[in-house]
Structure formats: structure tokens, C-alpha cells
Amino acid sequence: MTDPTTVTFASLEQRQDRIIGVLTGTRRSDRLRKTREAIIVAVLFLAALVSIATTIGIIYTLGIETYNFFRRVSIIDFLTDTQWTPLFTEKHFGIWPLLVGTLIVSTIAMAVSLPLGLLAAIGLAEYAPPRLARVIKPILEVLAGIPTVVYGYFALLFVTPLLQRFIPQLEVFNALSAGLVMGIMILPLVASLSEDAMRAVPQSLREGAYALGATRLEVVWRVVVPSSLSGIVAAFILAVSRAVGETMIVAIAMGQVPRLTFNPLVAMEAMTAYIVQVSLGDTPHGTLEYQTIFAVGTTLFVITMALNLLSYRFLKRFREVYE
């Protein structure tokens, strides 16, 4: 394939020569050129198709192993059993402990990132002087660029010991620390997308509200936030999707105990953490253990996809209002 970028390393003169060469070409080379062009465009098209191949690959891989899994384990058990013990001798394959683990940690994360993210967005979009906002925003976004394994370290070795001072019964591995730290990690996502939504609200609406004797707070809460609500909801849903799919924080700080509990102070296991746990061992291809991670992965994929599509619909509705 022709590297499309080599030209930037060529000097300007060379580029001109090549173009002039093209312009003075003969008819025969013209036909050659057309064929060559068609091939190049076909190659570019194939590159674009890689993304479709990826999706097909994901669905195929997850599908086939999940199918194999459900040939050996009943889907009723998977959806109704309350125990998840595929690695023990007495095996149970109920997804609920993992699902609830994911649910609890995501809920805590959202309880942090939702109010903080929205408040931060309002602060940046409506309160802070534009210059200050331009400085703060990139710093805040550094939070989103930090690898999740680092957050796992922070949750396990800083936040948990800190919280144990106030909550002595807090276990070393727990959903609370993992959720809190995950919430901070997701904060920039919520803040930045909500801020975008609020900035899309026309200035004329703000002025209209001010002209009716509203204070800044009233303009924000009664006009700006309601007017950008579907955009903000889209941001929240996307953030939930991120929390559900987040892996390293929960693998490090939340534990690997698949028990069905709603107590965030004790160790449990999220879906993603289970996949990591099995992957760390050497599970041979074709075994039931191997297939479980695909079944869990499919569950994860279906949930996150549903959330992403939902978020997309809200975003579309939001865009339609301000066309």
C-alpha cells in the first residue's frame, strides 16, 4: 500500500515536479493512472472496512464461545442462579453476583461523577471566567488520561487505608473505594460532555431569562440545564457505560469474591474483574472456564452497547432541538 504520508517528508519542489509530471502525462499513462487510482481507492475502502470486520469479529468471537457455553450450561441457570462458582468443584453459573458487583460499583461511581461532573460543568460553562476555564479544563482532563491501573493502585493503597480510619469494618478489598475512585476517573467525561451540551444552548436563551429578572443561578437551573437536558442525560448514560466496562480499578481494589451482596464495604467481584481473574490463570481453550469469560463478556457487551445506543438517541434528540 502506498503510504499516504510520505509526501510530507518530500520537499516542496519534489512535490511540484511530481504534479507537473502528472499534468504532462500521455494518454496511455492516463489510462494506467485511472487503474492505479481505482486500486488505491479500493485499498482505502478496505481500510475503512476494518472497522466493520472488528465488529463482526467481536460479535462472532463472543457469540460462538457463548453458544458453546450455553450448550453446557442452561441459560435459565445463568439468569436465575444466585451463585457464581465456575472455578470451584461444585459449579454454579448464576451471573447475578457479578452483575450486582458491577451494578454496585457503577452506582457508587455515578453517585460521585454525576453531581460532581454536572457541578463542574456548570462552573466551567456558566460561572468561571472563560480564561480560567481554559486553564482548568485541560488539567481536569488529565484525570481521564491516567491509566486505570494507576487508579487501581490509588484505590487499594491510598483510598482504602484512608477510609478504614473512619470505617473500621471496611475490608481491604471493597466496592466503596473502587467506586469512589472510578467516579473521579469518570468525572471529566461527565463534565466535558455536559459542558458541551450547555454551551450548545444559545446565548439568546440566557439573555431572555436574564431580561425577565432572573439571577444567574435561576438562568442555569431553570433554562440552561433543562434546555440541555437530553445532552446531559446522554453524557450520564455514556458515563454509566464506561463504569460498567471499567476493568483495572475493580480487578485491583474490589476483590475477586463473587458473592451476592449489596454491602459496598466488603469484597465482591465485578464482571470485568472475573474476566481478568480467569485470564491470569492458564485456562485451556475449550474448557468451560474458558467459555465462561465469553459468556460474561457477552453480557458486558450487550449492556454497554444498549447504554451506548440509548445515549446516542438522547444526543440525537438534543441536536435536533438546536438545528
Place this chain on the structure above:
Amino acid sequence: MRTDRFAITEQEFNPRLPLRRRFGGLFGLLSAAAILIGLVTLGLLIADVVRDGWQVLSWDFLTSYPSRRPQDAGILSALVGTFYILLLVTVIAFPLGVAAAVYLEEFAPKSRLTAFIEVNISNLAAVPSIVYGLLGLGVFVRTFMLGRSLIAGALTLSLLVLPIIIVASREAVRAVPPSIREAGLALGASPWQTARYFVLPAAFPGILTGTILALARAIGETAPLITIGALTYVAFTPKSLFDPFTVLPIQIFNWVSRPQPAFHDRAAGGIIVLLAVLLLFNATAILLRARLQRKIRF
């Protein structure tokens, strides 16, 4: 003056302005506090890591293989692994991403297939990274029988960052003003020649910025590589594409997961190195963007 029955008197309102102002001020403080919580956490995280990991940083730390004795353990294999992965992901994902972006921006017909590709790319960007790990495990490790190798890991991460590169490159290509394209076409250049000699050079800095940020993402990824079975304890550097490997985040994960505090400090040391590498990438991207904004005036 007020004879109209629609007229209204001051007494009919209870504006409570001081109270409303106080609420407003309070709310401003709250939103400042929310921002501060984010910034303070960032500061705490960095301070905590530096405090724990500073004393393990040394030349030996960078040039030693991991070890069962914490005081000897270093990140050489992880650092080399991260470097190779980075190199491979660049070689695989960059041309693919740019080609796809150029196709979608410059050549794609307005068809349902094109629309589907576009929706698909934005969906892929939101798929959890561990799902890419399962994809890599099923396709590259098993079906292509590449094993738990460097190339399997690089292919997996390439697919993961591909949507990011495509989206960033499309934006850069779209930012090239139509006048540049028209100039090319007016000179008699074909659409592809226009794209290659006129559009791509103009879009290149933007593409590069997006790619660097995508690579930064790849450097920090742990979960997909664990899923395809990258080893957590590797006391050698890979010699070929088909050798097992480890990367920095996995090494960090390995050390964090151990009970001994001495290993935790090693993890902190690894994190400092990882963050330094990421800082370097991001700083490059920011500088590039600044230069781009200053230099390119169409």
C-alpha cells in the same frame, strides 16, 4: 399613572433578591468545590505515587528484570515490551486509520454502507477495552494461532485505538479548507492526487496529534493484554514478534496485586515511569497542536 387593570404593583411580588443572590453564591462555591475535588484528587494521586515510588527509581530499576526479591525487581522487560507494542501499534494502526479517514472524508459515496461504517466506528470507540481483549483472544491468539505473543497483543491494541485515530484524522482532513482541494483539482490533479499531495500534507499535523493521543491510550491499557494472556512475570525481552511479552501497566498490576508492601513501592516506581512516558506523549501532542494552530493559516 396606573389605571390599567393589568398594571401590577411592587407589593404583588416577593422577589427575595438577597436570598436568591445568596443561593447563587453558594452554588458558585459548590461548583468550584466540585472542580477542586477533581483537581485535589489528581494532586493527591500524584503525590501518593511519587512518595511511594520515588526511592525505588534508579538506573537499576530501569535496567533490571523483575525478580522474586522486591529490592532487585526492575521494569526492563516491561519497558521493552511497551516500546515494541508501541512501535507495532504505530505501524499497524496509523496507516489503517489514516487510510480509512481519507476514504470516508474524500472518496466515500453517500451510501447506506458509508453511514453504517460511520455509526459503527463511533460505536466501536465506546466498546469496553476488555471486550477487545476477548476479541484478540478468540481471533488472534486462537484462530490465527499467534499465541500469547507480542504481535497478538499489538494487533489487539491496534483495533482498540483504530477508531480514535480514524475520528481524529477525519477531523483533521475535514478541517482542510475546500479551496485547497479546488486548487489541486484545478491543476488537473485527480481526486487521489489531490488528497495525497494537497489535503494530507495540510492535515498531517492534526492527524499526528490524534495518533499520538491514541498511542498514549494504548500505552496505558492493561485489561485487553491480560485477557489475551500477556504474562505478568517475564524475565526476558522478546526477540521476535511471536515471543511472549509484558508491558508496564501489567508489571504494575502484578506488583500491586502482591501482598508485600515492598512490591507496592516497585509498582509506584513503575507508575512514575509510566506517567512520565504519558506526559511526554501528551506534551508532544500539545506542542504539535500549538504549532499547528500558529503555523497553518490558510
Place this chain on the structure above:
Amino acid sequence: MTVATRDERYIKEPTEPRALRIERLSVWYGVHQAIREVSFTIPARRITALIGPSGCGKSTLLRALNRMHDLTPEARVEGSVWWGEIDLYAPSTDPVWVRRHIGMIFQKPNPFPKSIFDNVAFGLRVNGYRGDIAARVEEALRKAALWDEVKDKLQKNALTLSGGQQQRLCIARAIALGPQILLMDEPCSALDPIATMRIEDLMRELAHTYTIVIVTHNMQQASRVSHYTAFLLADEDGTGELIEYAATRELFLRPRDRRTEDYITGRIG
């Protein structure tokens, strides 16, 4: 140049009771001065038009009359606007209080994406209206000549209305608060001729109760609806000044300043 603008000959103050007295009002955006030392009197329950070519500062002047510039961080206002005994720019004057009494209609209709009812009730609610909000909403919609068109769909989103209806809704929204003065910033520039006519009729009707100040770039409109007209023009630095002010008929028939004459006969602008 500046001498002429302060020349009293060209500023013919009204003899009627006054609504606002503008004194040496200047507005800056950053370092750029948008208007310089404008002084004149706006009569009560009359329509006063501000005209002039684009960039002459007429909108800037209008927005200074209900302290909208407070919302723009880089804007700065000097001078005074007297409303009775109150200087709107005195440190003790609260801009929120000012805006409740001096309403504003904008160039593009800007209803909130809420129901028609909630749009009109907005100002009443935030300002703690003690009376019957529903009755007041109805009354305001009647006054704005919109009630018959919307009475069956008060809970419908305001964005479903036509442009002209939206603008009348914005007028209803403003008068619901019982302001004394209505500021209108080119209220018809986004509307078709029929909708424009309806708004103009409405303005004439409202002028029995309210003082109206309207910015317009349409001289026919100014001559059709207004009682008084102020002509502004920017100097070479882009700073707007009041050139001439008089009863509308007088200003259009016998302009005193040559620049006013040039403008109304279409030679400049």
C-alpha cells in the same frame, strides 16, 4: 466631529412626561469604545426609535438601558440612566431588579424550550409573584394578541409556534411582569411582512400602557410606529454618537444635521 453631537440644536427633547433620562452614557467593550457620551430623554408611554447604520451602537445603547452589559465581562458602562429618582447605574441599584421593571424583546424570538404557559410564567415564578399566575399568564397572552391562537395548547412546547407567534410570546413573557418600559432590539428582523405588521400593531396598542424603545434598521418601520427618533452614527474609530434626536415626523421631514439627511435619504448606511 464630537462638537456637533453635543450641539443642543440637534437634540430636541420631548415636552411630555419623561420615562428615562440618559446622561453622558458611554460603553466600552475592552478597549474599544462602542458609544460616547450619549444624552437624551425618552418620553413615557411613547415609542422611541433608535436608528442608524450597522455598527453605530444603537443596540449597545438599548442594552445599556436594562443593564444587559453586566452579563458581558469585558463590557464597561459609564454615565447615568435616570428612571425617576433612581439611577440605574448607581452602586445600590440591583441589575436583576432593573430588568424586572424594564423588559426586553430580542432580535430573534427566543422562547425557552418549555411549554407556552411556562414561558409566560417564568418571570412571575422566579420573582415570587404572589397573585394567580394562571390568570396573569392569560392576561399577558391576551395583551400580546396571542391568547386566541394558543389558548387550547398552553402546554405545548413554545418552539412549535411560528416565528411571529414566538415573538409575540416573548412580548407576553415580558409584559407579564408588569414592566414600565419595553426595550425591543430589531424585533421584526427575523419575521415576514405579515408577522411584522401584527407586531407593529401590537406595539401601537402597547404604547398606551408602556414606554417602548425600539432599535430598528428599517426606516419605514421607525417612521410608521415611533413618536420620537434618535439617529446614531459611528465615527471613524467605530464609536457611536447621538447625532440627532427629535419627534419622528420632524426628524424625517426636516432633518437638521446633514448626516441624518444622508442616512434617511439612503445616501449612507
